[in-house]
Amino acid sequence: MKLIKLTAISAAVLASTAALAAEPVIVVDNNAAVAYEAEPVAVAYEAEPAAYAYNADAGVVRNTTGAVLGSTKTLFQTAINPASVSAEVGSLGYGANIGWSLNEKVELQAGWAGGDVADLFGGDFDANDINYDVDSDFSNPYLGVQLRPTGNWFTMGAGIIVPDNDIDVRANAEGEGYYSIDGQKYYAGTAEVEQALADDFGGQNVGNLEGSLEHRNKLAPYLTVGFRPNITNNFGVFGEVGAAYLGKVDATVRYTGEEGNTVAAQDAARKAEADLEDKDWLEWFPIVKVGATYRF
Template identity: 70%
Template structure:
């Protein structure tokens, strides 16, 4: 009986003192005193997960929401914290770009290049036998990716240009004065009335010839290869070679003089057959600052 009483009392005392931090419990029964020490209760605290954390074990809706919120937060963090800024000059014009590093081998770029770039690639061209001086006003916003496939200075680039380039071509006449002429499709289109005998197909009083050229592609894909060595921890230089496909050319021709209109259609045909800068060469040099 004493044993049963002792057991019952002990159980009651232990149950009531479970919340106490190892407080000793003394039970007295007649002549015997027994000391019991309660085991401390272990309390576990679990940190609340962040609201945007991706939980692979959550339900479809919660799981997807966490992934989107977390991914969006990471995306905007990269957008407002670019990895680099660059200045460039080349056949697309003068410009700059901003880069965002997706990983150590991949960088997303957004940039613009433009201005009068004609002198950078010659400033003139020939369509059939007629020489034309070129004036340009380029605007080439672009979006692309720069890859470092070997993880070193060698790079490969690809992307899209949205070209809005104004190109004006002015024809240069052969010879000078009234004997000056434009050789078009085997015929001579004279600026004035020449002092030489005319041949079948010759035309007089054509005057000056000017044409506006427009590429038909509204989006121009491009590819480049290049190098991007770092000079210091923050500064580097780069060079790129490649091409962009601008597409075929539409020419709007204005030939002055009494017989200018008769020459315009043939000159237009020759200019469009030439497809000036259908494949736009890309040559650029620049410097980069990395954050």
């Protein structure tokens, strides 16, 4: 009996070695040892749904220093790499500007125009019955924006001018050498022949009337419309018309000459000042300019 038991046990051990995965179970009773192979038990685990999924990147700004420096670099590159340069000539003077494109329809501009503008447009104007020659020295730095509302050559401009303009005027005597101010004749010059004319016509000899004009606005807003067609990929031309509001005019008129009627001369100068300051159209300065543009 012992031999049978030992034999059965040895056989069971060998069977368990051949099939470890089966995990056999050995049952021994008084008569024999019997080996049973246990059926594998399948256990399914169902993962509980997570109440919160942690994201390690959420809310984290990586390489902050690089991001800040990168933005600054972009602005710096934009400032030192303009989109265009232009040369212009017009009522504001001879000048140039630099443009920075924000997109296809918007361009910022910074420019300057100045010089002796009077020579460009005849150099004279009328105020009431007096014609004045003009001598000017302009300086007009400006900042503005050019819009292409329809995406083509048509443009609209707006901005601010910082005017620093010297405008000198000299009254021109008409007819037989007199100025007509409020119906009164004031003769120019100091020559005896002019004095004789003054005596004959009942006028006063006041010499020459000269003066200057100064606008009150230190910042002058402007508006323009124009066109900017491209000739090639890089070159284009432009033209603009518009106006800048320079504000009220302060006029200073004086008489010159050693001879003549001083009282009459002062009266003529005062009336001429009032006439100049009374002209509302002198508050608005016309903008007319043409030029050429090179785009980078």
